[in-house]
Amino acid sequence: MYITIEGIDGAGKSTQIELLKTHFKNAVFTKEPGGTKIGQNLREIALNENLSELARAFLFLSDRAEHIESIIKPALKEKKLIISDRSLISGMAYSELSSLELNLLATQNILPQKIILLLLDAENLKKRLSFKTLDKIENQGTEKLLHIQQRLKEKAYLLKEKFECEILELNAKESIEDLHQKIIAFIECVVSLA
Structure with a gap:
C-alpha cells in the first residue's frame, strides 16, 4: 500500500511522519523530492541553481522517476506499507509545467x-512560518503558499476522480495528537483491508 502525506511547508507533514515511524515500524518511509541519493543531488540542483522553470520541472520529474524505480516499486513488490512525505501531487502543485501526463510517465502510472x-x-500558516527559517519558496509569501495549497488540493482530487485514490483531508491547525490519531486510524483501516 502506497500512502502519501501532502501539504505545504508548515502544515506538519514532517512532524506526523516522525510520529508514524514509531507506530508503523515495518513501513518504508520515504520522501519526494530527494528520497534517493540521486534524488538528493537532483533536488539540490533544482532548488539552488539558477535554472529555467522547465529545466527545474524536468529535474523533479527525474527525481520522481528514480524514486519510483528505486524505492516504491521494490517496496510494493514486497507488499510493504509505504508512507511518503510528498509525491507527484506536490510536483504538479508547485510547478505549473509539471503536468499529469508527464508525472504518469515518470511514475510509470x-x-x-x-x-x-x-x-x-492563512493565520495559522503565518504563525508557523514565523518560527522557522524560510526557504526560497516560503519567502514568496503566504499568498503564494496558499495558492500552492489550493493546487495541492485540486491535484489530489484530480487523482481521486481519475484513479479512485482515497483522500483523508485534515485541518492542520488541529492538535498534533488529534491529527496523529486520525492519520493512524486511516492508515490502519486501509492496511487491514489490503
Missing part, C-alpha cells in the same frame, strides 16, 4: 492509493 492532505488557513 504507479500512484499513491491513499492521500493524506494537511491544510492550513
Whole structure:
C-alpha cells in the first residue's frame, strides 16, 4: 500500500511522519523530492541553481522517476506499507509545467492509493512560518503558499476522480495528537483491508 502525506511547508507533514515511524515500524518511509541519493543531488540542483522553470520541472520529474524505480516499486513488490512525505501531487502543485501526463510517465502510472492532505488557513500558516527559517519558496509569501495549497488540493482530487485514490483531508491547525490519531486510524483501516 502506497500512502502519501501532502501539504505545504508548515502544515506538519514532517512532524506526523516522525510520529508514524514509531507506530508503523515495518513501513518504508520515504520522501519526494530527494528520497534517493540521486534524488538528493537532483533536488539540490533544482532548488539552488539558477535554472529555467522547465529545466527545474524536468529535474523533479527525474527525481520522481528514480524514486519510483528505486524505492516504491521494490517496496510494493514486497507488499510493504509505504508512507511518503510528498509525491507527484506536490510536483504538479508547485510547478505549473509539471503536468499529469508527464508525472504518469515518470511514475510509470504507479500512484499513491491513499492521500493524506494537511491544510492550513492563512493565520495559522503565518504563525508557523514565523518560527522557522524560510526557504526560497516560503519567502514568496503566504499568498503564494496558499495558492500552492489550493493546487495541492485540486491535484489530489484530480487523482481521486481519475484513479479512485482515497483522500483523508485534515485541518492542520488541529492538535498534533488529534491529527496523529486520525492519520493512524486511516492508515490502519486501509492496511487491514489490503
